[in-house]
Amino acid sequence: MADNTNSTSEKQQFYRKKHKEEMKHHVLTFVMMIAFTLIAFGLVMADVSAMFTIPIILIMAAVQVAFQLYYFMHLNQEGHEMPALMIYSGIFAAFLTILALTTIVWW
Numbered sequence: 001m002a003d004n005t006n007s008t009s010e011k012q013q014f015y016r017k018k019h020k021e022e023m024k025h026h027v028l029t030f031v032m033m034i035a036f037t038l039i040a041f042g043l044v045m046a047d048v049s050a051m052f053t054i055p056i057i058l059i060m061a062a063v064q065v066a067f068q069l070y071y072f073m074h075l076n077q078e079g080h081e082m083p084a085l086m087i088y089s090g091i092f093a094a095f096l097t098i099l100a101l102t103t104i105v106w107w
Contacts, residue, residue, distance in 0.1 A: 069087060
């Protein structure tokens with residue numbers, strides 16, 4: 001009986017530690033996304049050149065999407081391989097569609 005109680009206590013400690021680490025990642029990611037948003041607003045408000053501002057905003061938006069998928073949609077956890085594959089396949093298909101349409105328009 002003592003072994004079972006000890007095992008349960010160890011499992012609880014493991015899950016607490018795991019949830020604490022996940023919460024740290026969520027908070028850090030959230031703070032980074034807020035910082036990216038503030039940087040984007042700052043660039044626009046500072047009236048920086050559009051040739052500099054637009055690519056920076058697009059890069060920061062792509063990073064935020066990756067953060068959203070990886071941390072907040074839990075695609076980094078076990079058992080989410082198939083949903084992750086479907087989402088990444090959709091992103092790839094959208095990228096190819098945009099690339100094809102852009103090539104057709106500008107060719």
